[in-house]
Amino acid sequence: MEITLLFQGGLNGVMLGLNYALIALGLSLIFGIMGIVNFAHGEMYMLGGYVSYFLIGRFGFDFFTSIIAAIVIIGLLGMLFEKSIFRPLTTRPREALTSLIAAVGLAWVLQMLAVICFGDLDRNVPSTFKGIINMGGVVITKERLVTIIIGIVLVLLLNLFLLRTRMGNAIRAVAQDKEAAALQGVQVSRISALSFGIGCALAGAAGALMAPIFSVSPFLGGEVILKAFLVVILGGMGSIPGAMLGGLVLGFIESFGSLFFAVPTVSAITFVLIIVILIIRPQGLLGHE
Amino acid sequence: MKEKRMMTAVLFFAMFVIALLPGYTGKAVAAEKTLVIGTTLPLSGPAAGWGLGLSRMNDFFAEDINKKGGLKIGKDVYKIKTVAYDHKGSPSEAAANATKLVSQDKIKYLIGGVIAATGMAELPITQPAKVVTTSLWWGKGILGSDKPFSFRQTISQMEIAPAMYAWIKKNNPNIKTMAQINPNDTSGWDTAAAVRDAAEANGIQVVAQEFFERGTKDMYPFLTRILAKKPDLIDVAVTAPGDGALIVKQLYELGYKGAKAWTCGTNPVEIIKLSGNEAAEGLWFAYGQDLNGTNSSPETRALAKRYMEKFNEPLAPHHVTSYAMLEIFTQAMVKAGTTDTTAVSNLVEKMKKFNTSFGPFVLVGKKKYGIDRQFVHRMMLSQARGGKSVEIEWLPLPGLGLPGY
Numbered sequence: 001m002e003i004t005l006l007f008q009g010g011l012n013g014v015m016l017g018l019n020y021a022l023i024a025l026g027l028s029l030i031f032g033i034m035g036i037v038n039f040a041h042g043e044m045y046m047l048g049g050y051v052s053y054f055l056i057g058r059f060g061f062d063f064f065t066s067i068i069a070a071i072v073i074i075g076l077l078g079m080l081f082e083k084s085i086f087r088p089l090t091t092r093p094r095e096a097l098t099s100l101i102a103a104v105g106l107a108w109v110l111q112m113l114a115v116i117c118f119g120d121l122d123r124n125v126p127s128t129f130k131g132i133i134n135m136g137g138v139v140i141t142k143e144r145l146v147t148i149i150i151g152i153v154l155v156l157l158l159n160l161f162l163l164r165t166r167m168g169n170a171i172r173a174v175a176q177d178k179e180a181a182a183l184q185g186v187q188v189s190r191i192s193a194l195s196f197g198i199g200c201a202l203a204g205a206a207g208a209l210m211a212p213i214f215s216v217s218p219f220l221g222g223e224v225i226l227k228a229f230l231v232v233i234l235g236g237m238g239s240i241p242g243a244m245l246g247g248l249v250l251g252f253i254e255s256f257g258s259l260f261f262a263v264p265t266v267s268a269i270t271f272v273l274i275i276v277i278l279i280i281r282p283q284g285l286l287g288h289e
Numbered sequence: 290m291k292e293k294r295m296m297t298a299v300l301f302f303a304m305f306v307i308a309l310l311p312g313y314t315g316k317a318v319a320a321e322k323t324l325v326i327g328t329t330l331p332l333s334g335p336a337a338g339w340g341l342g343l344s345r346m347n348d349f350f351a352e353d354i355n356k357k358g359g360l361k362i363g364k365d366v367y368k369i370k371t372v373a374y375d376h377k378g379s380p381s382e383a384a385a386n387a388t389k390l391v392s393q394d395k396i397k398y399l400i401g402g403v404i405a406a407t408g409m410a411e412l413p414i415t416q417p418a419k420v421v422t423t424s425l426w427w428g429k430g431i432l433g434s435d436k437p438f439s440f441r442q443t444i445s446q447m448e449i450a451p452a453m454y455a456w457i458k459k460n461n462p463n464i465k466t467m468a469q470i471n472p473n474d475t476s477g478w479d480t481a482a483a484v485r486d487a488a489e490a491n492g493i494q495v496v497a498q499e500f501f502e503r504g505t506k507d508m509y510p511f512l513t514r515i516l517a518k519k520p521d522l523i524d525v526a527v528t529a530p531g532d533g534a535l536i537v538k539q540l541y542e543l544g545y546k547g548a549k550a551w552t553c554g555t556n557p558v559e560i561i562k563l564s565g566n567e568a569a570e571g572l573w574f575a576y577g578q579d580l581n582g583t584n585s586s587p588e589t590r591a592l593a594k595r596y597m598e599k600f601n602e603p604l605a606p607h608h609v610t611s612y613a614m615l616e617i618f619t620q621a622m623v624k625a626g627t628t629d630t631t632a633v634s635n636l637v638e639k640m641k642k643f644n645t646s647f648g649p650f651v652l653v654g655k656k657k658y659g660i661d662r663q664f665v666h667r668m669m670l671s672q673a674r675g676g677k678s679v680e681i682e683w684l685p686l687p688g689l690g691l692p693g694y
Binding site: 002005008009012015016019115120121122124127132134139141144210214215217218219223224254255257258259260262263264266267 | 332499507562564
């Protein structure tokens with residue numbers, strides 16, 4: 001096999017992996033802090049895409065403004081959902097199950113609202129960074145390159161926030177032990193809301209980043225959520241570095257696998273590999289036992 | 290006081306019951322009946338571009354007939370009511386919808402199915418109930434003498450592929466190799482076989498054949514492998530509009546400069562918009578008729594204009610086949626004097642040739658499928674040029690003057 005093909009596969013894997021990781025990061029954060037399996041996470045990604053569609057496509061704003069807007073709007077929406085839907089359920093019996101059902105219901109409602117408001121068909125988001133870079137036969141669009149760079153910046157900013165700020169320390173404390181954190185004076189409900197908002201904001205940012213590359217539709221959420229869960233389970237539930245690593249691992253398996261095998265075979269190989277990894281490390285690659 | 294309340298309640302109840310009595314007008318009327326036309330389609334998801342227009346054409350037809358006072362079949366006048374359920378491309382949902390349509394809505398005519406895997410799930414429910422289905426289900430198992438109520442309302446891959454590849458080879462003799470990309474389901478597998486046969490019959494070698502899961506967004510991984518085989522032509526075959534537009538766009542991004550074809554190329558306008566003018570440049574569409582152009586009948590142009598005014602979306606050629614089917618079958622019902630599906634199907638088979646708003650239709654298929662249940666109509670090959678779909682010529686199709694069927 002030609003060496004350029006392998007390099008192309010590697011580059012494809014970075015793009016694919018980063019896409020998966022960005023969506024999964026928020027999901028992992030929400031689960032880690034609140035123990036909620038947020039089935040509506042894919043819809044946050046979808047809504048982020050529509051923020052991009054309207055701001056760039058309809059109102060002529062630039063790409064970076066649309067990313068910031070998606071982060072803010074979807075983040076605030078996430079906080080609203082946490083306060084109004086998920087927080088009241090924390091005092092109910094069988095909290096995990098009721099939260100899961102609420103998340104599924106929220107996903108359906110958001111999808112149907114998107115259909116009603118935006119229509120059923122796929123929508124194209126104009127490309128801001130036109131052109132293709134050809135590096136000796138290995139190609140990448142400028143759009144994808146910018147997306148990779150911004151994606152990496154977002155992940156670094158998230159890590160900086162979690163590791164170097166008071167709020168980030170508080171979030172990590174709550175993730176480790178809610179009660180102990182409360183005893184130390186951490187306002188758990190405020191941290192939960194913030195974490196949910198950040199998690200949703202990340203999904204919204206991913207949606208806004210990917211919208212010019214993949215187009216948007218109300219059903220985008222359902223298409224990405226399965227991969228997001230795979231990444232979170234592979235990386236370790238509640239582990240941020242795990243979500244990053246899981247995304248990249250999945251991206252590279254699919255990308256390199258597709259160079260040699262047909263798509264259905266690659267899907268089967270992917271699932272088998274994930275099962276093998278989970279048998280060896282049931283907590284995921286970087287999860288805690 | 291208690292008695293007064295009781296009387297009031299009884300009075301209200303009586304009014305309620307009277308209001309519910311079907312067809313009550315306060316005077317003696319002739320029996321006005323309702324003909325329910327059902328459909329189950331992908332009204333959401335990547336294939337919604339196929340399904341929505343088909344469903345809306347049923348609604349348009351119902352509006353048109355009801356505006357004229359209904360359909361006189363035998364002694365009765367029928368108003369048309371349409372029912373549509375979304376199967377999202379899922380065979381299990383399609384089967385559930387078909388069961389609902391047959392047992393609850395009591396439909397006898399199901400017009401406009403699409404995605405063959407859903408058709409295979411619906412036929413075991415509709416056939417025993419003698420429900421006429423007219424569909425765009427592209428698959429070998431859809432028609433047969435064991436399925437006398439299953440009609441295909443438009444050309445399938447079995448008819449398009451030979452005609453399209455004969456045209457491609459004749460006009461582009463430099464094309465020696467091709468790759469095709471299809472969804473990983475019945476429609477995809479059957480189309481892959483038909484396209485392969487057609488390509489090889491015209492001396493074009495198939496160097497790659499790929500199946501992908503519907504809804505995939507990043508096609509780079511498998512497109513990279515296909516491009517390594519350096520095909521002269523890539524056909525996105527029976528891929529749905531949303532997925533296919535992404536493939537076309539990503540092929541362009543990966544630097545592909547060869548020929549492109551779409552055997553099931555419906556909605557050219559929508560596809561060019563989704564994939565981008567530059568990416569779509571040169572793409573051949575088998576369903577490329579310009580419904581607003583001079584090659585379309587005045588009736589088709591009127592439907593296209595009405596659809597755009599109502600939905601702010603372009604009508605696609607394959608959508609209009611549903612309207613044509615309703616014209617054909619209601620014509621047969623009127624002639625037969627009944628809505629009975631056996632009598633109507635037999636009459637349609639006997640009539641064979643029809644003039645519709647979409648143009649002439651011919652019912653063929655005895656040689657290939659064992660029964661005449663394949664409708665053939667004119668197909669315009671078009672090409673994306675400068676952001677527009679430009680008509681090239683009518684494809685020579687069986688039944689319209691050619692032998693073989």
